[in-house]
Amino acid sequence: MTPALQITNLCKAFGRIAVTQDVSITVQAGERRLIIGPNGAGKTTLFNQIAGEIACDSGSIRLFGEDVTRVPVRRRAHLGVSRTYQVITLFARDTLLHNVVLGMLGVDRRRFRPLRPLADEADLHAQALAVLRTVGLQHRAQVPAGELSYGEQRRAEIAVAMAQRPRLLLLDEPLAGLSQDERSIVRDLIAAIPRETTIVMIEHDMDVALAFAEQISVLHYGQLIVEGDRETVVAHPRTREVYLGA
Numbered sequence: 001m002t003p004a005l006q007i008t009n010l011c012k013a014f015g016r017i018a019v020t021q022d023v024s025i026t027v028q029a030g031e032r033r034l035i036i037g038p039n040g041a042g043k044t045t046l047f048n049q050i051a052g053e054i055a056c057d058s059g060s061i062r063l064f065g066e067d068v069t070r071v072p073v074r075r076r077a078h079l080g081v082s083r084t085y086q087v088i089t090l091f092a093r094d095t096l097l098h099n100v101v102l103g104m105l106g107v108d109r110r111r112f113r114p115l116r117p118l119a120d121e122a123d124l125h126a127q128a129l130a131v132l133r134t135v136g137l138q139h140r141a142q143v144p145a146g147e148l149s150y151g152e153q154r155r156a157e158i159a160v161a162m163a164q165r166p167r168l169l170l171l172d173e174p175l176a177g178l179s180q181d182e183r184s185i186v187r188d189l190i191a192a193i194p195r196e197t198t199i200v201m202i203e204h205d206m207d208v209a210l211a212f213a214e215q216i217s218v219l220h221y222g223q224l225i226v227e228g229d230r231e232t233v234v235a236h237p238r239t240r241e242v243y244l245g246a
Contacts, residue, residue, distance in 0.1 A: 002065040004029045004168050004198035005050065010059035012045060012222075019045045021222040022059070027215075029064075029167075030195040034213035035202045038242060042222035043202045044086060047170050050200075051083050052076045063168065080167030084157045084174055092146030096137060096156055099145050100128035103160035128163060135159045135189055151182035158189060162197075169193070171201040175208055183208060210234070218242070 005027040012020045019042045027033045035043050048054040050061060052073035060069045063079050071079075090099050101124050132138045135155040140148060148156060154174060161169060174190065175183050187208050193199060203209040210216075216233040218226040220242045226233050233239050 001029060003027060003062070004031065004064060005200065006060075006062040007046075007050070008060045008062075010046070010049060010061065011057045012042075012049060012054065013057060019222050020049065020056070023219070023222070023224050025217050025224065025227070027168075027198060027200060029198055031198055032212055032214045033198075033200045034209050034216045035200060035219065036204075036206075036209065036216060037219035040221070041219040043219055044172055045222075046219070047083065047172055047200075047202065050170060051081055077164065080165075081170070082161040082164045082166035082168070083170035084161050084172055086172050086176065088150075088153050088157060090145040090153060090156055090160070093144055095142050096132065096145050096148065097125065097128055097141040099156065100131055100160055100163050101125060103163045104128060131159050131163045132156075134162070134192075136185070151178055151185070154178060154182070154186055155189065158186070162193070166197055168198045168200070171199060171203075173202050173204065175203060175205045187212070 003026045007023055007025045010020050010023040011018070023046060035046065037043055045054060049056050052068070052071060056069065060067060062068065063076065063081060066079065068076055068079065104124055104127060129138055129141055132141055135158060137152060137155055137159065140152060145153065145156060158174065171190065175186055178186060183205065190199070190212065201209065201212060210230055213230055215229060216227070217224055218233060218239050225238050225242070226236045
C-alpha cells in the first residue's frame, strides 16, 4: 500500500541552527501518528515543511506516492493536505460560518469566479453548516470568530481544516490551552474523524496523545531519536531521558 506520507532525509537549517536533521518518517494511510519532543525539537518546522510553508534544504517529501518536495503550499492543499496551527488563525471579524466557507473555497474551483457573490453559493453554506454540526458549533455559525470562546475557536479550526476533506490532516497541538472538559470534547472530535483521513498530531498532553497514537516519532534537536508503537516509545530510555524526564 502506498504510504500517505513519506519523508526521507529531510533537512532544514536557519543560518547555523539545524532545525530538522536527516528526518525520515513513513506514515501509512489511515494511520494515527503522534510527533512528540521537547520545545525546540523542530516539530512545527517539520509540519511547515510537510505543508509546503517552508522549503526544505535537502531530502524529499512524498504525499500518497507523489513527490511534492518542491510543490507550493497551494497545490499541496489540492492533493489533500490540511492543517491546524499552534496559534489560532481564524478571521476574527468574520462569522464562524464564513470562515468555514472560505476554507472550503480554497480547494473549490469557484474561487476563480470573484465577481459572483459568495452569498449566492447556497450549497457551500449548507456544506459548511454541516461541518460545523460535526464539531457541535452549528448554533454559533453566525457569531464572529473573535467572539467565540478559546475552546470553541480550537474546535472551529478543526472544522475549517476538515471542511477541505483532507486525506492528510496535520494537527499542531489541538489541545493546547484547553480546560479538562474542553480537552475531552476535542479528543472525542479527533477520535471520530474517519479513517479515510490520515492524522499526524503534535501534542504535549501525554494522556490524550498516547491514547490517540498508533505510532509515535520522537524528535530532539531536529533529529528523530525514537520511533515505534506506544509501548516501545514510552519504555525507551532516550524518550524518558529527553521528554518524560526520567
